Amino acid sequence: MRLAAAFATLALVATLSACGTGPGGESGRRTLTVLAAASLTETFGQLEKRFEAAHPDVDVRLALGGSSDLAQQIVHGAPADVFAAANPDTMGSVVRAGLADGAPRTFARNELSIAVPPDNPRKIGSLADLARDGVVVVLCAPQVPCGAASTKVQREAGVRISPASEEQDVKSVLGKILAGEADAGLVYVTDVNAQQGKVRGIPFPEAASARNDYPIAVVRGSERADLARQFVELVRGEAGRDALTRAGFEVP
Structure with missing residues (x-):
């Protein structure tokens, strides 16, 4: 990860956590900081509200983004209580640093879909179509889980896509399509489901070769370890x- 990006994301999480400093924070509530893959935005937003309803004195602070960036934030000391990643490899960097409190547990599975505008003006129907001349495609960067999956499906299909840009998380890829800046992109099935009517999802058989398992863990050293474990149990x-x-996730 670029150094500037690392400092920016570290500052973001530190700011989120600082909002609840002290025994109960300025509002008298305890803060639980959850770092989660961007593809979990909608689902974890729902679970955040459910957890807070069951724990009126708790403020769940979600920091959502590319899993690799979030993992590096934790490794570099950013305050966090729970980490949910979009693949085991990314969680592995936290485990190797000795910062996972217990073995991570898989709680969901996701796979890629081709996302296009609702009218699909480029008539995209397969992964191979993304390699056609003149088709503007956006992918996740290779170092993030959705990018690693994109690389794997291209290899499986014998297709080489030349993206117009490589984004740091799947929501940024989707944003390019929603803004009309790309003809197509590879995102998760769940991201297409979250934007029904705004984008169209096109399944493709090679996606089955690159399904991502999502692990979750309490972060070692959490000052809210009991609450963090309760949040993990809510997710699972x-x-x-x-x-x-x-x-649209598959669950164990």
Whole structure:
């Protein structure tokens, strides 16, 4: 990760955490800081509200972004209580640093879909179509989970895509399509589901070769370890499974 980006993201999480400093924070509430992959935005937003409803004295602060950036924030000392990554490799960097409190647990699975504007003006119908001349494609950067999956499906299909840009998280790829700046992009099925009517999802068989398992763990050294474990159990429990399934994730 670029050094400037590292400092920027570290500052973001530090700011989020600082809003609840002290025994109960300025508002008298305890703060639980959850770092989660951008593809979990909608689902974890729902679970945040559910957790706060069950714990009126707790303020859940979500920091959402590319999993590799979030992992580096934790490794470099950013305050965090829970980390949910979009693939095991990214979680592995936190584990190797000795910063996972217990073994990470897989709670969801996701796979890629081609996202295009609703009218699909370029008539995209397959992964190979993304390599056609004149088609503007946006992908995730290779170092983030959605980018690693994009690289794998290209290799599986024998297709080489030349992206117009490589983004640091899947929501940024989707944003380019929503803004009319790209003809297509590779995002997760769940991201297409979250933007129904605004983008169209095109499944492709090679996506099955690059399904991503999502692990979650309490961050070692958390000052809210008990609350963090409760949040993890919410994600892995019935309420979490229901929210994830509705979003289009597969659940264990």
